[in-house]
Amino acid sequence: MASLINRKLTGLVAATFTPLTAQGEPNLPVIGPYVDYLVEKQGVLNVFVNGTTGEGVSLCTEERKRLTEEWCRRGKGKLNQVIVHVGCYSLKDSQELARHAAEAGADGIAVIAPSFFKSATADGIRRFLQEIAAEAPTLPFYYYHIPAVTGLSLRARDVLEGIDALIPTFRGLKFSGSDLMDFGQCVSYAKPHWSLLYGVDEQLLAALSMGADGAVGSTFNYLGPLVSGLLTAYGKGDVSQARTLQLQMQEFLCPAVKQGFDVAMNKQLMSTLSGLPLGPPRLPLLPCPAQLTLSVAERIQQVSREHRS
């Protein structure tokens, strides 16, 4: 198990959608084909399960466990890493999910700070994270910063201060915010074995130039080849090509963003593009009419064909 902790997470990580039946129950049989689709059609070999895109906080702990087990089981031998989000409002529930993720064979865990009672201090968050990480001492641990969703005003850099003394398994950060100065300050502070993963897909290039090691995002579920191309171009020093691809991606997403691009719309878009029956989102999110995502889906399909040919 010692090797798990030394595997640095880089490149693309797809934040997965949670397949639900028409009745709103986890639809586990879809996960096997979903893994194959990511590997074969998208060239994406890492997943981030039960996060924002996966509506993790809308699922009960039993459901989260079953989904974790299925992703780990189906991903075995096919995916490089399965990272599981285990954050809950309750510390105890998070600890239970952290222990479970280790048993299920996950490759790492991540936690979003609770946002009903919002910690006013970095110390409160660090100690919450510490008590969860301690329950899975063999797994790399990542802090997940997503201020627009949590409403927490604490900078990620402030949470990082002194964190490795508290959490020996600390291995980095998923940063889903647009404050690139804060991100840069996380890069300055990071240890070489940490992974700084960016999570605002439409401006990934800016974060790469600031020092990101990789990215976790929802759009890599269907824009994998395009974004892999962006990473490769950037890695070769071809910023002009990387920019072309980033701007192209913004062009597709812009019509969706104008209509309020939330998880419900994103999930519908993914169902259309992949053909996987992902089902409705869970309440309080309402299903997005297929019609609303069709024109976005058509443009993405057209350009994806060009990227493959």
Ligand SMILES: CC(=O)N[C@H](C=O)[C@@H](O)[C@H](O)[C@H](O)CO
């Ligand atoms: C709020 C949200 O879901 N953020 C995702 C990851 O953190 C992103 O992957 C976005 O879905 C993506 O950047 C599109 O806006």
Ligand SMILES: CC(=O)C(=O)O
């Ligand atoms: C994007 C991401 O990491 C999430 O959906 O949680």
